[in-house]
Amino acid sequence: MNNNNLPLGQIAVVDDTTANLHLLSNLLEGAGYDIRLFPRGKLALEGIVYSLPDLILLDIQMPEMNGYEVCEKLKVDELTRNIPVIFISALNETFDKVKAFQVGGVDYISKPFQAEEVLARVATHLQLYQMKKKLQETNIIQAQQLTLQNHQLLELNQALEKANRELQNNYEKLQYAQLQLVQTEKMATIGNLVAGVAHEINNPVGFISGNISVAQEYLQDLLSALALYQQKCPLDLEFAEELEDLDLDFIAEDFPKLIASMQSGCDRIASISTSLRTFSRTDTDKKTEFNLHEGLESTILILKYRLKANEERPAINIIKNYGHLPEIKCYPGQLNQVFMNILSNAIDALDESNEGKTYEEIEKVPNCITIDTKLSENKKNILVSITDNGMGMPEEVKARIFEQGFTTKEVGKGTGLGMAIARQIIVEKHGGAIACHSELGKGTEFVISLPLS
Ligand SMILES: Nc1ncnc2c1ncn2[C@@H]1O[C@H](COP(=O)(O)OP(=O)(O)OP(=O)(O)O)[C@@H](O)[C@H]1O
Ligand SMILES: [Mg+2]
Incomplete structure (x- = not known):
């Protein structure tokens, strides 16, 4: 572990010179790193993909495939493109620094190596790489959390919308129930009023209807009695004239018709009253x-x-x-x-x-x-x-x-x-x-x- 508590990582060293490989291996292993050695570029590419190191030390001058080419290949592969590459150059070699950075190198060290410089550069880039990785991981976690929160918010929003719809629905139902109540009450009020009137009418109509036939009988009796009186007793002149004016025969004939029409009027009122009561029927549950x-x-x-x-x-x-x-x-x-x-x-x-x-x-x-x-x-x-x-x-x-x-x-x-x-x-x-x-x-x-x- 280093000062920042970051684990010491695995380093791939690619160099065709065995002496260099040993030198670097000893140096880095001594400092606590895990080392993998590759004497050829091609071998290195295969091995690196197989198990990803945290840093690559890459020699430039190598047979078959030089360091620039290896680096270019590493940078096009999604798996390896982020692994930092430090070039190794010999002072007697022609080393194109610009090209080294262009193909994706992050730094370079020169041979002959100065142990402290090598360790310092390796440590710095490893730290940078690991911090970058951590940052990426944190970013991924944060992105996942954000997605989750987003999802939760969406769900919350949907729940809110649903609650809102239900509220609106209930409000409409309430409004309807209220209006219906008003209507029903209006009907009930009309019904009560009508039933009340019908009831009040019934009694007086009953008296009239019940008395009409009696009145008819009484009048018949009176007329018969009068006729008898006229027969049996001599009338005084004034009374006889009065009777003449009355036209008793007409009354006797017309009165029953009058009574009948009064009776039919009563029947009509009674049927209206029944109708009113029919209209105002209040319903039971059944x-x-x-x-x-x-x-x-x-x-x-x-x-x-x-x-x-x-x-x-x-x-x-x-x-x-x-x-x-x-x-x-x-x-x-x-x-x-x-x-x-x-x-x-x-x-x-x-x-x-x-x-x-x-x-x-x-x-x-x-x-x-x-x-x-x-x-x-x-x-x-x-x-x-x-x-x-x-x-x-x-x-x-x-x-x-x-x-x-x-x-x-x-x-x-x-x-x-x-x-x-x-x-x-x-x-x-x-x-x-x-x-x-x-x-x-x-x-x-x-x-x-x-x-x-
Ligand atoms: N016989 C009809 N001829 C033409 N339009 C009609 C007829 N019956 C109903 N409507 C139309 O339907 C609408 C709804 O009728 P509804 O009886 O439900 O309500 P309203 O008569 O407007 O009010 P309310 O009955 O509550 O006093 C009316 O406003 C009217 O436009
Ligand atoms: Mg209407």
């Missing part, structure tokens, strides 16, 4: 049997205020082609919500298509919503189609209508959730399907398919 036509009817009733005529347009026609449908097991409240969303969109589309048209123009091509219901050909599904002759939609809108939050309506008018919720209810909650057909300027059709079992 599916229940439901007649879809009742759902459609109750939803139309709730939307009546939007369908009837106003100053800008005549009433929207609702054309119903109801087929014979069995009841299906479903969540009625949710399906009503779907009908509500589709019908509201149809009314919006019709209103939008009316923009810029006069009342008369609209009257010529009336606003229509057609509802068809039927069983599918294989009798396994119920098909409900709701078609409007509104403005339809372009392809790019049609492609996105089921996206959460997608709306073409102005802020405050649409949240872009109606169809996303409809899709979720039909597809995920009921295992059905919903499709949209639309032609710009002509209208839109939504087809819902619900499995019977």
Whole structure:
């Protein structure tokens, strides 16, 4: 070991003069180096590649292959190009120092040798070489560490990106859940209000309806009693005239009709109340049997205020082609919500298509919503189609209508959730399907398919 704690290395000595070989070998071995001797250039090249020394002492004047040639060969080989070569030159030889450096030598020593000079030069170049090697090794290790760190950073980055995506996803889900909650609550509020009104109406309608027939009986009795009185007792003149003016015969004939129309009014209110209660059905966890036509009817009733005529347009026609449908097991409240969303969109589309048209123009091509219901050909599904002759939609809108939050309506008018919720209810909650057909300027059709079992 030397002062810098670097191990003493292996030195290859190439010289065709045996005396020189011995001299150098003794000198260097004495100083603690490991020595390999080569009397010819070619032999040296083979031996050096076989086991790499840390330094080469190379004679210049040699038969077959001189020192410059050997050095050139060493420098083109990847394995040996970095091993330092010190040339040995005799003072009586012609020695081209420039060429020695050009072919890759790092130094030279001259014969006759001065032991201390040889040792000093050898030690210096060995140290330099070993330090260079160490530096290269450190560089390689650092490069490997850097690659590793890079890799770790990349992985970290990917993990961060993934976490970010998940966060974004969760945020969107949360936003959707929040909006859905608002929608559901809105529906629940409408439902509660409607159910409350329906309930409040029921009692007074019940009184009226229950008393109408009694009132009819009472009046019949009164009229009969009066007729009897007229027969049995002589009437005073003033009273007889009063009765004449009353036209009792007309009252007797008209009153039952009046009662009947009051009864039919009551029946109508009662059926509206039933419809309201149907619409406001709150769903339990379990599916229940439901007649879809009742759902459609109750939803139309709730939307009546939007369908009837106003100053800008005549009433929207609702054309119903109801087929014979069995009841299906479903969540009625949710399906009503779907009908509500589709019908509201149809009314919006019709209103939008009316923009810029006069009342008369609209009257010529009336606003229509057609509802068809039927069983599918294989009798396994119920098909409900709701078609409007509104403005339809372009392809790019049609492609996105089921996206959460997608709306073409102005802020405050649409949240872009109606169809996303409809899709979720039909597809995920009921295992059905919903499709949209639309032609710009002509209208839109939504087809819902619900499995019977
Ligand atoms: N019948 C239709 N005719 C034309 N366009 C329609 C029709 N139904 C839906 N759309 C288009 O699809 C979009 C999304 O409809 P969706 O019901 O999901 O949201 P919205 O009606 O805009 O808002 P929200 O229903 O939440 O109040 C609408 O903004 C509209 O552009
Ligand atoms: Mg909508």
